[in-house]
Amino acid sequence: MNQFNKEDQPIKLDPLDRVGWLADQPEHFRSWVANNARWRHFAAGEAIYNAGDEPNGMYGLASGALEVTFPLISDEPVTIYRAEPGFWIGEAALMAGATRLVGLSSALDSRVLHIPIGPLRELLEHDPGYWRILYEQSFANLGVALTLLAEALALTPRARIAKLLLRLADGEGRVQGNQDDFGRLIGMTRSSVRRALLNIAEAGFVRTGYRSLEIVDAEALKKISREG
Template sequence: MEQSCRKCSDVLRGLASVGWLAEQPDAFQTRMARAGRWSTVPRGGLLYAVGDVPNAIFGLGEGLLEVSIPITGEEEVTIYRARPGFWIGDSALLAETTRSITVSAAVESRIFRVPIGAVRRNLAEHAEDWICFFRLNHANATLAVRILAEVLALTPRARFARMLLRLADPDGSVRATQEDLCRMAGMSRAAFRRAFKGLIDAGSVRTEYGVLWIVDRAALQLASEEA
């Protein structure tokens, strides 16, 4: 069993140590490792789009994913940028309905794809696996509610500050263009410009081409708590 777990970790790489799957039983991790395959998705590449018929669930091993929802017609707004350890795609697959969100690669990303047939086969043979998927569904639902709560309760500047704190690498960098940040913030361009300018004027952040740097994390944290 120990050898099997080691092989499972070798296959899953970072997904065996961070995120939802890392918190599940070893036997479940082993079944997922055997069922899935790694692939590389280029920047801008789609994992799936609104209206697609589900064919797999996906784990992010390296890179960044953007989660977008439709608002009017064909217009979509990015509501979340996910880091390694993030899993998505289970909800529509298990509910046997079409996709209600779009997921794409913000940068070139390594994705672990578990096809629908393998998921259903494992559930048929191992009913105890259902609780693992309920945990994933609960985690993503909680994330969605938190994002909605921030939109309803916080000022645009506070929302933007929180987003930057979530996106920042350990060195304080946020590698995204202003266009990317505006899209992810889900604000009008005017509201985004005001929030962005306010943080720059306060000395909380500074910008370079294609990257934003957090200069004063304490000040940014304070701005994130404005109501």
């Protein structure tokens, strides 16, 4: 695990050339990434980096799921976000010249594109205009952080659960996880999560199973997700 692949350069970027930050960048930058990045695979639960580590580049999620944690409590970092494919992270510490503020781990078996810090620094030194591309990604992650904060302050527990389920669902409406997982991801107690899920399930909007559930009525969940 945790090793660079053995592909010859340039590598194929699919699906990250179609979804997320990289997909919105100019063709010349995507070509540069294809010649300098490497695919890596991480098992479920495997750490990619920890808060306090020196930056070693950027990471883009192609498949699986990543969890971002913050060391608010020393013994058990708090999970602040579970990311889906198309998510990128790692630029902030590079831009600030500082150590990592957050930790990153693989929540499921995941395929991740790693852009090493050495080539990134060389690119930025050669052409400072590329800093704007990194700022675009940093701005996007700031938007995610502010959205999560606003949701925690303004939405009902039922609305927060509905939003989480819609975001984590795969293409067939399945969501992997249990009540403890959902509570950890949005900072709610198990009892609050249980009540909210029971309410939604009894209405027929989701179907619960063992460590997973299935969204039956996505439109109904979208309406619930706007409850303040």
